[in-house]
Amino acid sequence: MTDKVLVTKDLETVFSMRDGDAKAVNGVSLSVGRGEVLGLVGESGSGKSVTGFSIIGLVDAPGRIAKGSIKFQGTELVGMSENDLRALRGNRIAMIFQDPMMTLNPVLRIDTQMLEAILAHRKMPRAQALARCRDVLNLVGIAAPEERLKTYPHELSGGMRQRVAIAIAFLNEPDLIIADEPTTALDVTIQAQIIHEAQKLCRLTGTAMIWITHDLAVVAGIADRIAVMYAGRIVEQGTVDEVIDTPAHPYTVGLLGSVPSANKRGVPLRQIPGMTPNILSLPVGCPFRERCSRADEMCQVEPSRHVVREDRDWFCHHPHIAPDTSEATQ
Amino acid sequence: MTSPLMELRDIKKHFTKKADFAGKIAQRFGAATGDETVFAVDGVNLTIAKGEVLGLVGESGCGKSTLGRIVAGIHQATSGDVSYGGLDLSDLTKSEQARVTLEIQMIFQDPFSSLNPRMRVEQIVGEAPLVHGLCTAQEQSDYVDQVLTQVGLDPMLKRRYPHQFSGGQRQRIGIARALAVKPKFLVCDESIAALDVSIQAQVINLFMELRDRLDLTYLFISHDLSVVQHISDRIAIMYLGRIVEVAPTEELFAAPNHPYTQALLSEVPRIDQRNREFGAIKGEIPSPLDPPSGCHFHPRCPFAQPICSEQSPPTREISKDWKSVCHFSQNMGIVA
Ligand SMILES: Nc1ncnc2c1ncn2[C@@H]1O[C@H](COP(=O)(O)OP(=O)(O)OP(=O)(O)O)[C@@H](O)[C@H]1O
Ligand SMILES: Nc1ncnc2c1ncn2[C@@H]1O[C@H](COP(=O)(O)OP(=O)(O)OP(=O)(O)O)[C@@H](O)[C@H]1O
Ligand code: SF4
Ligand SMILES: [Mg+2]
Ligand SMILES: [Mg+2]
Numbered sequence: 001m002t003d004k005v006l007v008t009k010d011l012e013t014v015f016s017m018r019d020g021d022a023k024a025v026n027g028v029s030l031s032v033g034r035g036e037v038l039g040l041v042g043e044s045g046s047g048k049s050v051t052g053f054s055i056i057g058l059v060d061a062p063g064r065i066a067k068g069s070i071k072f073q074g075t076e077l078v079g080m081s082e083n084d085l086r087a088l089r090g091n092r093i094a095m096i097f098q099d100p101m102m103t104l105n106p107v108l109r110i111d112t113q114m115l116e117a118i119l120a121h122r123k124m125p126r127a128q129a130l131a132r133c134r135d136v137l138n139l140v141g142i143a144a145p146e147e148r149l150k151t152y153p154h155e156l157s158g159g160m161r162q163r164v165a166i167a168i169a170f171l172n173e174p175d176l177i178i179a180d181e182p183t184t185a186l187d188v189t190i191q192a193q194i195i196h197e198a199q200k201l202c203r204l205t206g207t208a209m210i211w212i213t214h215d216l217a218v219v220a221g222i223a224d225r226i227a228v229m230y231a232g233r234i235v236e237q238g239t240v241d242e243v244i245d246t247p248a249h250p251y252t253v254g255l256l257g258s259v260p261s262a263n264k265r266g267v268p269l270r271q272i273p274g275m276t277p278n279i280l281s282l283p284v285g286c287p288f289r290e291r292c293s294r295a296d297e298m299c300q301v302e303p304s305r306h307v308v309r310e311d312r313d314w315f316c317h318h319p320h321i322a323p324d325t326s327e328a329t330q
Numbered sequence: 331m332t333s334p335l336m337e338l339r340d341i342k343k344h345f346t347k348k349a350d351f352a353g354k355i356a357q358r359f360g361a362a363t364g365d366e367t368v369f370a371v372d373g374v375n376l377t378i379a380k381g382e383v384l385g386l387v388g389e390s391g392c393g394k395s396t397l398g399r400i401v402a403g404i405h406q407a408t409s410g411d412v413s414y415g416g417l418d419l420s421d422l423t424k425s426e427q428a429r430v431t432l433e434i435q436m437i438f439q440d441p442f443s444s445l446n447p448r449m450r451v452e453q454i455v456g457e458a459p460l461v462h463g464l465c466t467a468q469e470q471s472d473y474v475d476q477v478l479t480q481v482g483l484d485p486m487l488k489r490r491y492p493h494q495f496s497g498g499q500r501q502r503i504g505i506a507r508a509l510a511v512k513p514k515f516l517v518c519d520e521s522i523a524a525l526d527v528s529i530q531a532q533v534i535n536l537f538m539e540l541r542d543r544l545d546l547t548y549l550f551i552s553h554d555l556s557v558v559q560h561i562s563d564r565i566a567i568m569y570l571g572r573i574v575e576v577a578p579t580e581e582l583f584a585a586p587n588h589p590y591t592q593a594l595l596s597e598v599p600r601i602d603q604r605n606r607e608f609g610a611i612k613g614e615i616p617s618p619l620d621p622p623s624g625c626h627f628h629p630r631c632p633f634a635q636p637i638c639s640e641q642s643p644p645t646r647e648i649s650k651d652w653k654s655v656c657h658f659s660q661n662m663g664i665v666a
Contacts, residue, residue, distance in 0.1 A: 045498065101440075
């Protein structure tokens with residue numbers, strides 16, 4: 001498809017450490033089209049952020065992209081020079097980091113930082129650029145933007161810092177935004193406001209978005225499609241309805257079962273048994289095997305990709321869906 | 331209720347920023363631009379009983395973290411009293427001070443900047459317990475392993491530095507550090523916001539178990555209403571520096587009294603709402619730099635009458651343990 005803004009194929013990102021090579025991203029293939037929102041969900045440590053860092057070329061040593069390809073509007077990003085990448089970052093591709101202080105400089109005022117984000121990529125009179133900063137701060141629900149522009153990051157609340165980082169990503173209306181847990185610390189009204197603006201941006205300018213989150217309720221509201229990540233891999237993909245109503249992978253089923261609102265108040269929440277695996281010592285076969293209630297001997301062999309459609313698939317020997325919905329197994 | 335463990339009386343915290351150079355020049359020429367004051371916490375009264383979980387909910391920037399820091403003794407209030415176990419927090423002897431700082435722990439909202447980047451996880455978690463004699467040097471390693479396991483972190487990773495962990499893993503390091511000193515009172519500031527649901531479930535279950543076992547008391551700050559509903563006995567709703575409603579959890583969710591609480595509850599995202607059209611915020615968002623007169627909520631309130639912008643509403647008791655701060659609190663709730 002030509003309207004794909006981003007296509008990654010078999011992406012592998014590795015951290016080389018004394019105790020071994022940690023494959024934080026282990027063969028990730030995903031794509032996002034123009035104006036589309038892909039929700040990337042998965043357990044803490046499953047590799048969501050590192051996937052994002054890999055796409056924008058910000059994996060620092062001892063980490064590196066060991067394999068695979070990342071095509072952004074047809075151009076290969078793996079192996080691209082740092083200079084070319086820098087020209088794309090913040091301009092055509094933006095990332096909203098899970099830690100807003102990765103975007104913000106603690107010793108510079110907000111106005112200095114926002115102006116720089118605009119003027120580094122385009123020529124514009126200062127006054128016009130400032131007006132743009134104020135407008136975008138308004139969009140993310142910051143009251144009194146005039147005064148807030150003059151403050152330093154530490155004078156803002158946690159959620160305000162998060163919103164300033166979002167505003168900076170929105171500034172240049174990029175073609176792709178990778179939003180890493182952008183609204184975790186935000187209350188429902190402001191979350192709704194930001195998602196509203198994000199939806200508008202996608203619709204009006206065709207911005208493609210990868211929305212990384214652990215919050216299934218939020219992702220259900222904003223995403224068109226969902227990819228579920230576990231231990232560095234995407235274990236299931238589909239439309240929002242498919243993944244939430246008819247999840248195939250036992251891990252997805254476990255995730256949906258632990259949502260607090262699906263549990264009775266005061267009663268212990270349902271947990272997925274066992275611990276997140278250490279990526280340095282994954283079990284052979286299916287990585288979820290040791291925590292899965294459906295696991296048997298078959299699962300000691302790594303499950304292959306079960307394809308329903310190009311964008312509906314899973315990796316499991318015993319999915320919760322009857323296998324006859326399939327057309328082919330690859 | 332037994333006598334409260336923590337009591338806040340008319341707490342205020344104001345941040346004042348001196349006028350910058352341009353502002354000073356303007357002042358000299360008679361402009362009223364002056365210093366800027368943020369009314370972060372603006373007259374809060376609250377009590378928390380021993381063994382209770384009090385949820386604190388409110389819009390971003392309304393002053394939750396600031397209030398949490400005052401409760402944890404990290405910030406000094408501009409005015410008002412905080413008492414803990416009958417002691418006035420601003421007037422402690424050295425030995426009381428040492429005991430109280432250990433007993434009240436805060437899990438910070440920002441797991442990134444609250445962890446020392448040059449310390450390994452084993453030090454971050456294990457240092458204080460050793461210093462305070464909760465474990466011996468020989469036991470330290472096992473002690474750290476045990477605390478890390480409780481929060482779902484693999485002890486094998488304890489020789490790593492914070493930056494080598496994912497966001498949710500770092501948040502759990504912060505939780506482990508606080509739990510390691512066996513606190514009596516925990517201020518949890520968005521402590522589980524960055525955790526995925528399954529680990530969230532594990533940590534919430536751990537918090538509840540600790541409460542049952544050790545009678546731990548919590549001030550639980552969160553924007554996530556479903557989590558707060560699950561864990562809290564009572565909930566306090568904060569708006570622009572003030573508490574507008576406090577009520578037992580069930581009552582609050584069944585019939586929210588304050589118009590702001592009503593608005594908040596109607597917005598909770600649910601998993602069965604797909605591809606929904608999200609709405610923009612209606613009306614101007616008020617700023618703590620220049621809070622609205624009277625009831626702070628009046629510019630956004632669908633029920634506002636002239637009196638709302640003229641006078642601060644009184645605190646009225648709706649029923650036992652349930653208070654609401656709205657001019658029309660007697661007539662509210664019935665509609666809900
Ligand atoms: N700089 C690093 N050095 C070594 N390991 C790392 C580094 N950064 C991340 N990792 C490891 O890579 C794995 C994936 O991390 P990542 O940050 O992508 O997780 P995540 O899915 O974003 O989780 P979370 O929801 O908790 O943020 C984790 O096991 C983490 O410990
Ligand atoms: N050190 C500071 N200097 C100046 N203003 C501050 C400082 N700390 C907080 N504020 C201001 O006080 C107000 C309340 O901030 P606080 O961090 O308590 O909000 P919050 O309710 O925790 O919000 P969030 O949900 O976004 O974390 C904000 O307007 C913030 O800008
Ligand atoms: S006092 Fe008035 S403005 Fe404030 S919440 Fe009640 S009705 Fe609304
Ligand atoms: Mg992450
Ligand atoms: Mg806060």
